[in-house]
Structure formats: structure tokens, C-alpha cells
Amino acid sequence: MQDEIDVEVYQEDIDVKMSAERQRKGSNNFIKDLKLYQESFSIKVFILKMSLEQFSSSKGSGQVHKIIVIDEERSKIQATLFNATFKIFEEYIHLNNTIIIKKGIVRPTNRKYASVNLNFKLAFGKNTKITVSKNEINISTLPFSFKLFEEVTKTNNKNIFFDVLGFITSVRPLCTTNTSVTREITIMNEKMDTLVLTLWGEHVEKEG
Template sequence: MLKVVLMDDDVSIPSAISGTQIQGVLFNELVTKFSDSLLLHKTYRISSVTVKDVNPIYRSVHKEYELKFLNNTLIEVEELEVVSLETINFNFVDFKELNKYTDAKENMDALGIVIEVSPTLNICKKNNKGTTKKREVIIMDMSSRTTTLTLWEDLAENEGNFIMELIQERPIITVTHVAINTYKGLSLQTQKGSTLQINMDIESVKALRHWSKENINNKDIRSLISSTKDQKFNGAEKVKLQDIIGKSAMSFEKTNYCFEATIRNVVNDREPFMMIVKVRSMEHIATLATLTVFNDCQTLINCSLYDLLQLQIEDMDEFSNKVTSCKGKSFLFLVKIDNTQQQVVKTYFAVEELKELTLDNGSFHEEMRYAKKIKIEK
């Protein structure tokens, strides 16, 4: 299957909305037939297509309709540039106000200069139904705020590789139909129907390039990346572990909190999908708790879930050693509070590793003798 995003510019009709976009879908042999005929930023006259309703399960560039290409579809190249890129009506999000877009119904786009790009990761899908590709890109807009943009599937592999090659030039990317990701704080992610273009020839990109030359070039990139991690919490209140445990649902005024803790033991060293860890408060050594952390092996043990599953098949002892390699390390944890149920539900995420603490075995066992062990709600 091949999807293309088309835009019209009917200047012959004064009342027409310039820059209306619609998605075109090609199946099976039509992908081979037309893939070389449809080039980016070229103008075509297309006839004999079917107009169909959009599947409500998936977001599309048009709220109601999409085009289905047929065997008798005719594609003719227009010699003159009828459609200008400047007529595209983008709805760029403001990075410093991502919380305002969490319940947005309209399509959203993102424009940012690339600060950092990570390698592609193989991620296991839900219920272990195969794998998909993921890549994280840190971008900045003209508000001087950075955010993480997660690219999925082909965008992670194809466009992500181009961005990686151009990273020294700090490319500017334009991404359509992004979504707010609330999994660990607030960030952006692509979805089905998203498109990504690098260094588009439009005024918004030119303005951001001019701004970046005056505001970014002399800045410490590491500080920009660090600020991204801080902003990702979106106002999560930093507390101590003992502030989280044992509180009733009515005691929590916010939904996001973060705290620092050191992992003292891994309870389930044979389970890849979730890690049950015993942690110690970094501020109060007598406070111990048990946390259930889902799908965070990349942060905890620097290993993707996909690679961990492969290791489980090949060498169970090595798998166990890998899972327990986070013992003795300290992390910043994010906890999301759901107090809408009868019993408060706390969901934990490992956000980043902190400086490792050095405690000898004797002092650790001395702590264990007097520590108050508390089971945290899952």
C-alpha cells in the first residue's frame, strides 16, 4: 500500500479554500504502476479516482474523504507550477504550550530545527504482535523551547536516516498531522498519515533558519538537550519517594510527580515486559518500596525490548544478568496518578539514569535491617 498527500489550489473559483489537502491511497499492483509517476512537490492532473469515506479509526489529512486510485486512473504532469507550497495551511503547535493541545480534535503540524537525532530502535508492538521502528528527534521552535518528536515506522527508517546525515547542518523539518504523546510527560509523535519534509522552501522555514542563526549557533547543544528532558515532565512536581507512598487518592492535587530512587534489587529477573524493582529513597535511606515499571528496559538496562526478547531466546542466563544490571543504579522516576477510581492507581516510568551511588554491601545490608518495606499500588 502507498499513501500520498495531495493539495489543490483552485484559483479559478474565488470562493474556493486554497490549499485543501486530501489523502490518496494505492493498493497492490497500483503501487508499482504509479510510484514513479508521483514525485514530491510536482503538480499533476489526476482523473478517474474513487472518492471514499475516511476510516474513522485512522486520522487522515481530510476529515471526511480520501481518494482511491484505480487501474484506469490517469495521471498527467502539469508543466506549469499551478500549486504553490506557500498555500499550504499549516497548524503549527507552540512547543511551550503543548498541554493546550492534549485534547485537540483538529489536525496539528510541527516545525522545528533539529538539535539531536537518535538511532532507530526496534520496538515490540502490543501483545507481542511483531515489531515496529521508532526514532526520537529533539527539535526547537522560535519560542526557544525544545521537545521530543517520535518518528514511527517508515518515517523513522527513511526520513530519519536523511535527518541523521544532515544533523551537522541542523536541518529544519516540517511534520504534518502530529499527535501529542502523554506516555512519559508531554512530547510529539507521528501517526498514520503524517508526512515529514526537510528544509521546505517556504517562508516559515526561512524565518526559523534566520532566527536559529542568531539564537542557536553559539549555544551549548548539551544544555538544549537537557532542557528537553526537563520540559518533557510538563510541570511534574518533584517530590521524595516517601511523599508518594501511602497517600490516599484525595491527597494528590496533580497527576504527574517525579522522584529519585536507587534500585536495590530486581524481583523478576525472568520477565521482559515489566520489571518489578525494589528501590530506596535517595533522601531517606529507611524508605524502601516496590515498583512495577512497564516497557522501560531501554532506560533501565540500555537495551531495547526487541533485543531483550532475542536474548531471552538465545541465552537465559545472560538475559537474567542483563535484566539485573540496573541494580545499584539511581534513576529519575515519573509517576502518573489516576485518582478517578475508587482506589488510587499509580503508574511508574523510568525517565533517565542519575549518577550511580557507591554503597558497600555492609552499609546496604545495614539499611535493609531497619528499612520500612512498603508495597506500592500497581
């Protein structure tokens, strides 16, 4: 047991040193390199999804922008920006932009509400810097990690993102409410298993 602990700590030391070395050379970290409460890092990511939600708590109310980003290793993480914080970075944060984030804050995530990363999420503070990268990430060239339908349906966290592959067997009509427009489609795999997917946003009416 002691040997296992020593190996784990030693590997963590290596990871930290490699991360620091990339920083020294002006290179970017990968999302998998991030450590809890770390503030000194630089990651290059592609903005995969954006959403805007209203919040209300004992501390006040307002808007929170949630963005999901992906790096060149296809690791994903969610970042949150509240009210005035979003205004600071608004010119850089657009869907499909490749951006470099420096000196964000790595915080623990609530696993109950986690969408892409069970351990960490990003927050932006007064020292955070965001720039648009000249070298864009082409997500069409990134490798996928497809999961079986049964793996998706048996997971304990229904909010986690998955890559799945299937052919469409049915498309339901639009479902419109006061706050959203959605559409359900059913896909099938080679085993004839089916999976119901709910489409949101631009995907609802997008041709194809």
C-alpha cells in the same frame, strides 16, 4: 431550523455547479470541493509524502502505497493504491511531483486512522487518469496555518497533520529497529511550552 437546512442545501448546489463549471472549462477542482463518492473531478496536487505498508486480510495480502497530496489552497488528502494499481501509475507517482488526478474515487475515511483529512480519502480505479503537470506547485510559497502547542496536544486524533513553529531545544540519538529508523526532537515556543516531535524517513538523518 428549516431555513438553515435550505441554506445548507442551496450552498451545496452552488458548490456542485461551480465544480461542474470548472470541469467544463478544463480547470482543476480544489480538494475542498470534493464530494463523497464523487468520481468526475480533476485536481492538481503536489505529492508531499509516500509510504509503503504490508497488509493482510480475509481477502488476501499484499502491499499498499499511501500518498499524501496537497493542493494550491494547502488542503491535503490521502490516496491509497493497492498492489497492481500502483504499477499502473508508478511512473507518475514520485515524491515532490506535481500531478493531475482525474476520475479518482472519493471515499469516506476511517477517522480513527485519518492522517490529513477526517472526511475523505482518494482511491484509484480503472478509469482514473494521472499525468504529471507542466505547471508545478511550489509548496514553499503556500501559506501555513500554525497551531498552538496546546491545540496539538489536546486533539482527539493523534494522526492529524499540523503546522507548528518552535525552536529546537534537544535532539535525541537515532532509534533503530528492524523496520524503521526514528529520532525524537523537542521544540519550544515563545511561552516556553515544549513539544516532542518524532522524525521519520529522510528527515531522521537530514542535516539541519
